[in-house]
Amino acid sequence: MNKAMSSWVAGANAADTDFSLNNLPYGVFSTHGQAPRCGVAIGDMILDVAQAEMAGLTGTQDLLQQAVWNPLMKAGPKVWAAFRARLIGLLKEGSAHVEDLTPMLVPMSDAAMHMPFRVAEYTDFYAGKQHAQNVGTMFRGPENALPPNWLHIPIGYNGRASTVVVSGTDIRRPVGQTKAKDAANPVFGPSQRLDIELEIGAIVGTPSDMGQPVTVAQAREMIFGYVLLNDWSARDLQAWEYQPLGPFQAKAFATSISPWIVTAAALAPFAAPAPDREVPLLPYLVEDTPGLYDIDLFVHMNGHQISHTNMQELYYSSAQQLAHHASSGCAMRSGDLLGSGTISGPKPDNYGSLLEMTWGGQNPITLGDQTRRFIEDGDRLTLTGHAQGDGYRVGFGACTGTILPAPDFYKETT
Numbered sequence: 001m002n003k004a005m006s007s008w009v010a011g012a013n014a015a016d017t018d019f020s021l022n023n024l025p026y027g028v029f030s031t032h033g034q035a036p037r038c039g040v041a042i043g044d045m046i047l048d049v050a051q052a053e054m055a056g057l058t059g060t061q062d063l064l065q066q067a068v069w070n071p072l073m074k075a076g077p078k079v080w081a082a083f084r085a086r087l088i089g090l091l092k093e094g095s096a097h098v099e100d101l102t103p104m105l106v107p108m109s110d111a112a113m114h115m116p117f118r119v120a121e122y123t124d125f126y127a128g129k130q131h132a133q134n135v136g137t138m139f140r141g142p143e144n145a146l147p148p149n150w151l152h153i154p155i156g157y158n159g160r161a162s163t164v165v166v167s168g169t170d171i172r173r174p175v176g177q178t179k180a181k182d183a184a185n186p187v188f189g190p191s192q193r194l195d196i197e198l199e200i201g202a203i204v205g206t207p208s209d210m211g212q213p214v215t216v217a218q219a220r221e222m223i224f225g226y227v228l229l230n231d232w233s234a235r236d237l238q239a240w241e242y243q244p245l246g247p248f249q250a251k252a253f254a255t256s257i258s259p260w261i262v263t264a265a266a267l268a269p270f271a272a273p274a275p276d277r278e279v280p281l282l283p284y285l286v287e288d289t290p291g292l293y294d295i296d297l298f299v300h301m302n303g304h305q306i307s308h309t310n311m312q313e314l315y316y317s318s319a320q321q322l323a324h325h326a327s328s329g330c331a332m333r334s335g336d337l338l339g340s341g342t343i344s345g346p347k348p349d350n351y352g353s354l355l356e357m358t359w360g361g362q363n364p365i366t367l368g369d370q371t372r373r374f375i376e377d378g379d380r381l382t383l384t385g386h387a388q389g390d391g392y393r394v395g396f397g398a399c400t401g402t403i404l405p406a407p408d409f410y411k412e413t414t
Helices: 049-054 070-075 077-091 098-104 129-140 216-222 235-241 264-270 318-326
Strands: 026-030 037-042 045-048 105-107 112-114 122-125 156-158 164-166 175-178 187-190 198-204 223-230 255-257 296-301 304-310 337-339 365-367 370-372 380-388 393-395 399-404
Touching: 037 049, 045 049, 045 098, 049 098, 070 077, 077 264, 098 105, 175 235, 198 296, 198 318, 216 223, 216 318, 223 264, 223 318, 223 337, 223 380, 223 399, 255 399, 264 380, 264 393, 304 365, 318 337
Parallel strands: 122 337, 164 255
Antiparallel strands: 026 037, 026 112, 037 045, 045 105, 122 156, 175 187, 198 223, 198 337, 223 255, 296 304, 296 380, 365 370, 380 393, 380 399
16 A cells, blocks of 8 residues: 655645545636636645646646546546656645645635536446345345346446536436336326435546457556446336336436546555456456455435445446446447446445335434435435545545425426
8 A cells, every 4th residue: 555645735644634645636626706627636725737737837738728627538548647647746745846836726615616527428337236136135036136147247227428417516306207016007296216326437538449349458547537426316217117228217317426536546556356256257357457446435414424335345347347338349438437336335334325225215214313215305415435545545525416306397297
């Protein structure tokens, strides 16, 4: 494990900050009505790297002037590595550029955060074994919990890039068709079983060509970084619609991501092996380098912690998911977002969705003097996560969303 690096930005040296010098995640921020711009988190400050690039300090040219990180993402791993090394040199203790950069630091408390990249496509996977077993047990029984293909293939579905939003964006309760088991016909109205899914999102930096598969090793090199991801889910809509083609409107209404992209390089010291395989994978999915990360993950609901798990609970890494996605010849684009699927551990307080925590709504969870089976209007859900180093953290910040009431639209159409 790497040792903590010291920065001249004092807040970056706190052992409990998400944004140590070892991290340096990428975001887009604005202040006091100014236009959004690219920034790097360091302690409790944001370095305006758009301004630093204009001053000739970043070693890049015209890659940081748009209010998204896509231009740097497209530039490829060599440019990513050089830029990160340059940032560390600028911000480390003893840097010769303290006076140059100090005016470019903005307190996080003064900043509003925006989407850090332009999402090209969004695909969500189902790569957590405990989650798949839990859901399968609820709906098919323990004997048939895992689908027959699950141990052989990273299962996924194509989601909606148009409704991927940054942390802090309010989420309106979705409306749609649902059908009770004993009802003759479906009804149209607000979802009554609104849920979260605790996930990690991988961001594709360099693209692949249509008709050209990629290896797991190549896929690993294509991944620019990671975000926390909340795949909001309407379980009652999902139950009615998912056969035969899988999730549709139950997932299309919103996906929240954390505002900071944690680079693959920052997470490299925390690489962790996949769990033991019950059956061998086909050769194109075999990973010769550990592809998961030791990242502690937490869920809070209205300020109460309701789950603690770890990314190591995944069965398939993001690189394996990406390699499988491209295996048919599907072209991957810079800015593609791949959700890991719900990350659940072995116990109820390690589960990554309310569907599991309450076992389909049968066992409500306690929040102080209240209980919940699913999410109610006004509830605020927060995901956090960090990798713990020797005297430092590599964290993501918070991924939050508050549920607003359903629109009046459904009243006019029923």
